[in-house]
Amino acid sequence: MFDIAKYYEAKTLEDALSYLKANPDVRVIAGGTDVLLRIREGKISNAHLMGISFIFALKTITEDEQGNLHIGPMMTFTAIEENEIILKHIPILAEAVGAIGGPQIRNVATIGGNVCNGATSADSASSLFCLNARLKIQTADSSRLVPISEFYVGPGKVILQPGELVTDIIIEKKDYDGYTGTYKKFAQRSAMDIATIGCAVILKHDGKTISDIRIGLGVAAPTPIRCTDAENIGRGMTISPENIDAMAKATITNMRARDSWRGSKTFREHLVYELTKRAVKKLVGLPEEE
Numbered sequence: 001m002f003d004i005a006k007y008y009e010a011k012t013l014e015d016a017l018s019y020l021k022a023n024p025d026v027r028v029i030a031g032g033t034d035v036l037l038r039i040r041e042g043k044i045s046n047a048h049l050m051g052i053s054f055i056f057a058l059k060t061i062t063e064d065e066q067g068n069l070h071i072g073p074m075m076t077f078t079a080i081e082e083n084e085i086i087l088k089h090i091p092i093l094a095e096a097v098g099a100i101g102g103p104q105i106r107n108v109a110t111i112g113g114n115v116c117n118g119a120t121s122a123d124s125a126s127s128l129f130c131l132n133a134r135l136k137i138q139t140a141d142s143s144r145l146v147p148i149s150e151f152y153v154g155p156g157k158v159i160l161q162p163g164e165l166v167t168d169i170i171i172e173k174k175d176y177d178g179y180t181g182t183y184k185k186f187a188q189r190s191a192m193d194i195a196t197i198g199c200a201v202i203l204k205h206d207g208k209t210i211s212d213i214r215i216g217l218g219v220a221a222p223t224p225i226r227c228t229d230a231e232n233i234g235r236g237m238t239i240s241p242e243n244i245d246a247m248a249k250a251t252i253t254n255m256r257a258r259d260s261w262r263g264s265k266t267f268r269e270h271l272v273y274e275l276t277k278r279a280v281k282k283l284v285g286l287p288e289e290e
């Protein structure tokens, strides 16, 4: 059974923010694919929920005059996969969210819910880390912009305070323009499975040299992370299989993986090395496997 004591459907963003202010105990429900499971499992009881599905302002993807991208948190994964702005500028995100669950989940689950539940396995998160995404967080009285790298504070924990709502995910033009990217997920089966490791890479290159590279990982630590040590090696690096191999090995220094039933720490480290190497080779046009 679902132990739901009270449900409120917000009609507008202002309505949602004032309801949150007046009801600090209320829990936001987006697609509900995490929240409803937690209620069903008894992890949340006597739930007071506020739905935000009817707020149009949270369900758009736009490009502003500066070329910065704004992704509404209520965008479902299917809508992101099919969105022209995403496919034109940051296809890595379409690739990443296309790896989530199955079609039924992707039709209802949202990118806002994926990020706000704080899971290190969130498939959208590593790409958003690579893209230096910033989250707009609003209350009825205030608004702040937080880099995604500061949003996660621990396993399943984010910095959101009672009364706060994520209302925009922003990617600046300078962070995607001229980059090419790809997301590689290793899971025990090819659909309906949480990542054992998720690896997102974006880079700029001219065929000879990698001028910039960003590597984001999921399940490599208690929160999604960037591999800054490997990025430092990769930036300015001459493209060769040997150099890519050396850079991919350096990803392990930023990892804090753990053993779990899905995979050991050692296996995860091997996966990160292998997936990073394959992603970079794919992006620079080398065969992925020797």
Ligand SMILES: Cc1cc2nc3c(=O)[nH]c(=O)nc-3n(C[C@H](O)[C@H](O)[C@H](O)COP(=O)(O)OP(=O)(O)OC[C@H]3O[C@@H](n4cnc5c(N)ncnc54)[C@H](O)[C@@H]3O)c2cc1C
Pocket (backbone or CB within 6 Å): 027, 028, 029, 030, 031, 032, 033, 034, 035, 036, 037, 073, 074, 099, 100, 101, 102, 105, 108, 109, 110, 111, 112, 113, 114, 115, 116, 117, 121, 122, 123, 124, 160, 164, 165, 166, 167, 192, 193, 194, 195
């Ligand atoms: C069968 C199945 C398979 C799955 N497979 C995957 C997978 O392969 N990869 C993956 O990453 N995930 C997977 N998931 C997890 C889940 O679908 C995602 O995390 C999803 O993106 C959550 O989005 P939602 O809209 O359903 O969030 P909800 O369940 O509605 O909310 C999740 C959390 O975010 C909060 N929240 C939502 N929106 C906001 C907002 N705008 N502001 C503030 N807080 C907010 C809610 O209060 C709640 O705490 C799977 C789930 C299921 C049931």
